[in-house]
Amino acid sequence: MxxxxxxxxxxxxxxxxxxxxxxxxxxxxxxxxxxxxxxxxxxxxxxxxxxxxxxxxxxxxxxxxxxxxxxxxxxxxxxxxxxxxxxxxxxxxxxxxxxxxxxxxxxxxxxxxxxxxxxxxxxxxxxxxxxxxxxxxxxxxxxxxxxxxxxxxxxxxxxxxxxxxTRPAALPAVAGATAGAPAGTGAAGGGGGGMHAAPPNGADVRHGHADGSGEGQPFRVLPGPLPASVTLPWGAACLAAGLATETYASRSPKPLSLSAVLSNSAPGVLGGWLLAALGLVLAGPGITQLCGRLLAVGRPGAVRLLAGRVLQQESARIGRPLGVLCAVAAAGLAAAELYGASPQDGPRMFGPLTLLGAALVVVCVTASALTAAAESRAARRPANAALVRLGAPRRLLRGAAVVRAVVVCAVMGALTWAVSQLAALPLTS
Structure with missing residues (x-):
């Protein structure tokens, strides 16, 4: 109800x-x-x-x-x-x-x-x-x-x-404290105030007095999603393994057509594509964080520094939808390359149901990326309001948003094009 x-x-x-x-x-x-x-x-x-x-x-x-x-x-x-x-x-x-x-x-x-x-x-x-x-x-x-x-x-x-x-991002696990004491309240038996610390790796640690004597006991909260620095190597490994698997499986006396791949006549090629797509999804947060680090490298100005810091902070939120969008775009470009090599398969493979499913996938992944961007913008609203109260001009925030969009689109677009060309090369050469 x-x-x-x-x-x-x-x-x-x-x-x-x-x-x-x-x-x-x-x-x-x-x-x-x-x-x-x-x-x-x-x-x-x-x-x-x-x-x-x-x-x-x-x-x-x-x-x-x-x-x-x-x-x-x-x-x-x-x-x-x-x-x-x-x-x-x-x-x-x-x-x-x-x-x-x-x-x-x-x-x-x-x-x-x-x-x-x-x-x-x-x-x-x-x-x-x-x-x-x-x-x-x-x-x-x-x-x-x-x-x-x-x-x-x-x-x-x-x-x-x-x-x-929508599950809770972290589950409290009390270590060395009296049962029933709320995490971070400061004392289980009437002690003083506590201190809250957030380590860089995402693990949340709250220190409070367990017996009121002065030594604080840690209340450790389990971390949420893996950080982007961990998923990037795994994503790169999956991407390389997928492309290698596709290259090995596509060795045949005659070139494979798009219909043969989509009809599961070449499961190795299809499996390599799926593994490469998984690699792009896993690497999305890491690539977004890397873009933020590159923007903030050296001695950046206010616009570049703000854009880089926001990308690093929001990499886990917007990186995964961007990785999915890149995977879908790379698959579409690779399919277009294969269709250009064998256009006779078009009327048989691209029927109304196939086009309907492809349109749904494109719309859903694009809407997911836009929704993640809107969620990130809503999460930054208090920080932006604080910057405005401190005297930061509005054009600074708009300039940082433009820089973020341009850098992310350029890096993700180049990566998508490169992956699509590498995925289609063994089947067209």
């Missing part, structure tokens, strides 16, 4: 984001039902139907990422004072976000079912009724159990993604 009230009383921009989540889940549900129709129409080609169903995981993953980004920026999950007054503690925030996301996704699944039945010709007296009877196997009976299971997949995965994205 609380999740429903939060949805009804949300800001128009928040309602728009939830509506976009519903639209994305409706497209994913329709693609899953289309894969079911392919299996019904071609019962003897189970391999092709399985490949089409597996490829639906790509738009599903993009939708889950977008739903998680929307859940993180939901004002209802960030208004701690209001939620505490309503009796919702930090542990119940992920459940609240999961329920809210599931409600939006269920609306999308319902819309997908209505559109699917309408195009199959099972909803009479409506415009375009039965417009895709042949493509959606309208002459075959629809299994109810399989339809329900497929339509339940997007809401469940989106709800799980929202719950993971």
């Amino acid at each position: 609380l999740a429903l009230r939060l949805i009804r009383g949300g800001h128009p921009l928040t309602l728009l984001r939830r509506l976009l989540v519903a639209c994305a889940t409706s497209v994913v549900g329709f693609l899953l039902l289309a894969a079911l129709s392919h299996a019904l129409a071609h019962p003897h080609r189970s391999g092709g139907s399985l490949v089409q169903l597996v490829w639906c995981l790509v738009p599903l993953a993009a939708t889950v990422q977008f739903a998680a980004a929307v859940a993180r920026t939901d004002p209802g999950s960030r208004s701690r004072s209001a939620l505490d007054a309503a009796g919702v503690g930090p542990a119940r925030v992920p459940l609240l976000a999961a329920v809210s996301t599931a409600m939006s996704a269920l609306l999308g699944s319902a819309v997908a079912l209505v559109i699917y039945l309408h195009l199959r010709g099972q909803l009479a007296a409506a415009p375009f009724d039965g417009a895709a009877v042949g493509m959606l196997a309208g002459d075959r009976p629809l299994p109810v159990a399989a339809t329900v299971v497929l339509l339940a997949v997007p809401p469940l995965t989106a709800a799980c993604g929202a719950a993971v994205a």
Whole structure:
């Protein structure tokens, strides 16, 4: 009931984001039902139907990422004072976000079912009724159990993604203190005030008096996500391993076509692409932090110093969505290179369902990156207000924002182009 009230009383921009989540889940549900129709129409080609169903995981993953980004920026999950007054503690925030996301996704699944039945010709007296009877196997009976299971997949995965994205960033673990003493309160038996320290690696340590005698006992809070300096080497290793795997698997007497790769005729090449995409996603925060370090190197001015510090601080927040966006863009450029080498595969590979899924992936990853940027801007608002009160001109903040955008776009764009060329080179040479 609380999740429903939060949805009804949300800001128009928040309602728009939830509506976009519903639209994305409706497209994913329709693609899953289309894969079911392919299996019904071609019962003897189970391999092709399985490949089409597996490829639906790509738009599903993009939708889950977008739903998680929307859940993180939901004002209802960030208004701690209001939620505490309503009796919702930090542990119940992920459940609240999961329920809210599931409600939006269920609306999308319902819309997908209505559109699917309408195009199959099972909803009479409506415009375009039965417009895709042949493509959606309208002459075959629809299994109810399989339809329900497929339509339940997007809401469940989106709800799980929202719950993971809004979980408490750190779980308190008291070391050497009396049980029941609140972390950071200063004393368990009436001692003095405590001191709070935040180490650079993200681990939160609170020192307080455990017995009131003067020696402080540390209250260590487990760190959240891995720092960017750790994920960058792993991302680079995955990227290099993926490109090497693709190069080794593409050695054949005749060049592989795009249809052969996408139809899983060359699993080594496809696996190398997926491993390289994972490397870009993992390296995204590290590359963003590296851009910030390069901006702040030497003796920078106020604009360059502010831009570099912000990029370093927000690398974990905006780096991962930027890495996903770079991976999708690199895959699109590599597919365009392969399509240029064998244009005869175009009419067979790029049908309406493929274009619909590709458009959904591009829209979702772009919207996720923009949502992360908006979340970062909202998090910087108090600091920007403090700078303005201290006398910093507005053009300084705008100049720093422009410098950040230009540097990130230049570095990420160059990396995306290089990865796409390296991914397409073994298949076109």
